[in-house]
Amino acid sequence: GENVEQHPSTLSVQEGDSAVIKCTYSDSASNYFPWYKQELGKRPQLIIDIRSNVGEKKDQRIAVTLNKTAKHFSLHITETQPEDSAVYFCAAGGGFKTIFGAGTRLFVKA
Amino acid sequence: GAVVSQHPSRVICKSGTSVKIECRSLDFQATTMFWYRQFPKQSLMLMATSNEGSKATYEQGVEKDKFLINHASLTLSTLTVTSAHPEDSSFYICSASYRSDTEAFFGQGTRLTVV
Numbered sequence: 747g748e749n750v751e752q753h754p755s756t757l758s759v760q761e762g763d764s765a766v767i768k769c770t771y772s773d774s775a776s777n778y779f780p781w782y783k784q785e786l787g788k789r790p791q792l793i794i795d796i797r798s799n800v801g802e803k804k805d806q807r808i809a810v811t812l813n814k815t816a817k818h819f820s821l822h823i824t825e826t827q828p829e830d831s832a833v834y835f836c837a838a839g840g841g842f843k844t845i846f847g848a849g850t851r852l853f854v855k856a
Numbered sequence: 857g858a859v860v861s862q863h864p865s866r867v868i869c870k871s872g873t874s875v876k877i878e879c880r881s882l883d884f885q886a887t888t889m890f891w892y893r894q895f896p897k898q899s900l901m902l903m904a905t906s907n908e909g910s911k912a913t914y915e916q917g918v919e920k921d922k923f924l925i926n927h928a929s930l931t932l933s934t935l936t937v938t939s940a941h942p943e944d945s946s947f948y949i950c951s952a953s954y955r956s957d958t959e960a961f962f963g964q965g966t967r968l969t970v971v
Contacts, residue, residue: 752899777957778956778957778958780959780960782960788964789949789962789963789964789965790900790949790960790962791962792959792960795959797957835899835900837960839956839957839958839960840956840957843890843902843905843956844890844953844956844960845902846892846899846900846902847899848898848899849898849899849900851897
């Protein structure tokens, strides 16, 4: 069935460094790729998304890239801050349902 | 963004009893809602897709008689955990979106503890 793989599962960076999280998907029908941030005890919140007709999108310190041919998409966070520490989920949607990756626990050390 | 409200946020029940969890879209009509289960430090595992006015679509390995889903209106879906056992203890969270190619709005989740 449809699958989304996400790496790494845990990522620790120093404040100010960049963080990159990568995902691959299997469903060719997917055309919508959102990223969600889940802080401890809270619900996931959308932080950025990209559609299949776009290769890259940026919003301040956050950027997402998409390689539809290779079925890869990535989240880039620059100048990380302690408040970026959370679990990040990628997802692939556009078919009947949205499939989530396993999540990446990001630690930003001050 | 749109608001999805989930109730209750926490529930403790005895083994063998049933628990109902509600998921409401407060300011939009959601023809489709999704129910997830999340284990500690793990991802969101899709349990089922709830369609208004029709039967829910369950993911492989999810017992439909165990996890009853009802989507009676465009703003309300319910998940009933029947004959709950301690292994059903988990964090259950719903989401709703206009379409699968748009943002999903999540409820605040329900932490179920079965004792």
